[in-house]
Amino acid sequence: MKNIEMIQLDRLKPFENHPYKVVENEEMNNLTQSINENGILSPIIVRPIENGEYEIISGHRRLFAGKQAGLTKIPAMVCEMDRDTAAVTLVDSNLHRENILPSEKAYAYKLKAEALSHQGKRTDLTSGQFVPKSDDNRTSAEIGEPYGESYKTVQRYIRLTNLHPKLLEYVDEGRIAFTPAVELSYLNDIEQQDLIEIIESEDCTPSLSQAVRMKKLSQQGLLADDKILEIMSEEKANQKERIKIPTERVRKFFPKSYSNTQIEEVIIKLCEAHYKRKHRDEPER
Numbered sequence: 001m002k003n004i005e006m007i008q009l010d011r012l013k014p015f016e017n018h019p020y021k022v023v024e025n026e027e028m029n030n031l032t033q034s035i036n037e038n039g040i041l042s043p044i045i046v047r048p049i050e051n052g053e054y055e056i057i058s059g060h061r062r063l064f065a066g067k068q069a070g071l072t073k074i075p076a077m078v079c080e081m082d083r084d085t086a087a088v089t090l091v092d093s094n095l096h097r098e099n100i101l102p103s104e105k106a107y108a109y110k111l112k113a114e115a116l117s118h119q120g121k122r123t124d125l126t127s128g129q130f131v132p133k134s135d136d137n138r139t140s141a142e143i144g145e146p147y148g149e150s151y152k153t154v155q156r157y158i159r160l161t162n163l164h165p166k167l168l169e170y171v172d173e174g175r176i177a178f179t180p181a182v183e184l185s186y187l188n189d190i191e192q193q194d195l196i197e198i199i200e201s202e203d204c205t206p207s208l209s210q211a212v213r214m215k216k217l218s219q220q221g222l223l224a225d226d227k228i229l230e231i232m233s234e235e236k237a238n239q240k241e242r243i244k245i246p247t248e249r250v251r252k253f254f255p256k257s258y259s260n261t262q263i264e265e266v267i268i269k270l271c272e273a274h275y276k277r278k279h280r281d282e283p284e285r
Contacts, residue, residue, distance in 0.1 A: 004043050006073045011053050012046065014060055015086070019107030020094050022064045023257040027099075031065040040066060043075040045093065047086050054078065057086050058093040087115035095147060101172045102181075106160035113139050113158065159185040164192040170205065173259040180211035187218045194225040198232050206232060 022028075044059025054076065056063060066074045081089070091112040095105065116139050140151035140158075156178075160168060162185040170176040176184070184206065187195065195214070199205055206214065210231050217223040247260075254263050 004075055004077050007046070007054060007076045008073055009063065009067060009071065012063060012076070013049065013053055013055050015056055015090055017111070018060065018090060019104050019111055020060060021101065021104060022060050024255070025257045028061065028065060031061065032068040035062075035065050035069040035071070040071075040074050043077045045079060045089070046076045047079050047081050055086065057090045084115040084118045087111050102157070102160060102178060103168045103172050106157045106168075109143055109154050110158045110161050112143050116142065156182045162186075164189070164196060166196050167192060170199070173261055175205050175260065177208070180206050180208045183208070183211035183215045186215045187223065191218055191223050191228070194228050198225070198229050202232060204232055210234070
């Protein structure tokens with residue numbers, strides 16, 4: 001049963017452990033401006049929980065923008081459903097978004113896999129691709145099929161949820177590529193922490209071959225911090241000389257939502273502007 005109601009913001013609760021990040025960036029500012037001008041045109045989707053409150057299934061970003069716009073109530077489609085059905089709906093209603101982060105997709109796939117597993121669905125009957133017979137493979141196939149991704153790709157994304165949050169942040173920022181990140185997900189917590197410290201101190205990130213070697217040594221119980229440093233200190237074939245600026249010296253000048261890549265782009269633009277201004281002001285000889 002579904003019906004649309006105007007619900008007080010303080011009665012709306014985020015879906016527990018939902019995988020999608022709500023950040024204050026240019027896209028969010030545009031959404032807030034749109035709500036200021038036109039209101040919320042598409043109701044959020046919620047389900048009733050205890051104490052007269054509602055859990056958000058779709059619309060976390062609209063809720064945030066609505067608060068920024070000063071709203072006290074927003075339209076919501078109220079749907080009666082259990083936790084697992086809500087989890088599947090939440091994932092499916094957001095994965096179509098543009099610019100979805102690898103970490104968001106990883107935790108979304110994991111959330112849906114767990115929900116389908118709880119429901120005990122025979123996912124082997126719903127996928128058209130050939131899938132080796134196992135419950136995990138069948139579930140992964142059903143998850144990925146609507147988005148054109150194989151069961152192996154889905155499983156590799158879910159592997160990313162084993163990464164330390166800082167390493168996963170590097171993946172979101174593009175500092176570590178997807179395939180090396182999957183290999184690094186097999187390192188234990190201590191090894192990943194050692195790797196993070198070396199990445200930050202040496203200002204370098206692992207290539208695929210380096211990640212594969214670290215995974216192999218980890219599986220053999222031979223990946224100590226000095227071995228990680230030795231591997232990471234190797235000069236890559238495409239490595240170029242870089243200027244190192246400690247993050248803490250520049251981070252304070254940028255919004256918290258800015259990634260390292262965005263910060264780098266701004267710094268480059270400022271340098272270009274300084275160069276042009278300097279040469280424009282120089283007297284002709």
